[in-house]
Amino acid sequence: MELISIIVPCYNEQEVLPLFYDEITKTMNKMRTDNPGLDFELLFINDGSKDSTLKLLRELSAKDECVRYISFSRNFGKEAGMFAGLENANGDYVVIMDADLQHPPEYIPEMYDYVKNKGYDCATTRRVNRKGESKIRSWFARKFYKIMNKISQTEIVDGAQDYRFMSRQMVDSILSMKEYNRFSKGIFSWVGFNTKYIEYENVERAAGTTAWSFWKLFLYSLDGITAFSTVPLALASILGIISCLISFIMIIFIIIKTLAFGEDVQGYPTIICAIFFIGGLQLFCMGILGQYLSKTYLESKRRPIYIVKETEKTPRNKYEEN
Structure with missing residues (x-):
């Protein structure tokens, strides 16, 4: 049996989480049918959500044995969520994707084929446009990638996303980088490996609102510049x-x-x-x-990148009153 771990960082995703679970379940069932030796685990990372996200994750893990979750003690950020997922994933292959359905699950079979059968270590999506974004935000995003590629020896592809299907070898290489200040877009490129970029049209959120404001993206871009360029x-x-x-x-x-x-x-x-x-x-x-x-x-x-408060293995009587 080959195991695919699907890591899903979550922050206040109560509106979209049921929709995501339905869509990803359809994709997993189809892949199981097409590939009888394939199995999945869904690993949700609750990044200190203030809504009912954790409650929904408890319910999903109770009814579906392939669902796991890790809940942080507070909000540590998406970078910490992705690292926690990679560190706790058991799969031979690992997928990172968002819960808002801007990363369409139907691309996973194609990604699996590239990594499994075509010699790639990683398959990822690349947006060919920024439909749905404001013109100012799109302009700054394009300029950021141009600046980064000019001042850094690590190439970061414009439009490449965190939605990735990776081999275990690549995941282990990423985990070997224990730095506290993480910029995953740069780390994915820095570790190397043979990567396939799949182009697709930008998709808007299925529900809810994004937690990434312009100011947060600006600060994130500064982290990227200082992390991968002197x-x-x-x-x-x-x-x-x-x-x-x-x-x-x-x-x-x-x-x-x-x-x-x-x-x-x-x-x-x-x-x-x-x-x-x-x-x-x-x-x-x-x-x-x-x-x-x-x-x-x-x-x-040397502070920890994240702190775990609860997982699917936590005894129920510890959170029944919450």
């Missing part, structure tokens, strides 16, 4: 050199202007401009250094 540090050094050259040229210009033409130096405006220019440049460079220093500080604490 170019910003080099940029700080270059800006420092340029500012020194500009200052040196200005000094020479003022000396020549005063000695050759006898013109008085405009003191107040010149000083104010210089203060604002140098001060802003210093704060910018300090901000870059601070970003890298903060990541180093968090890594040095």
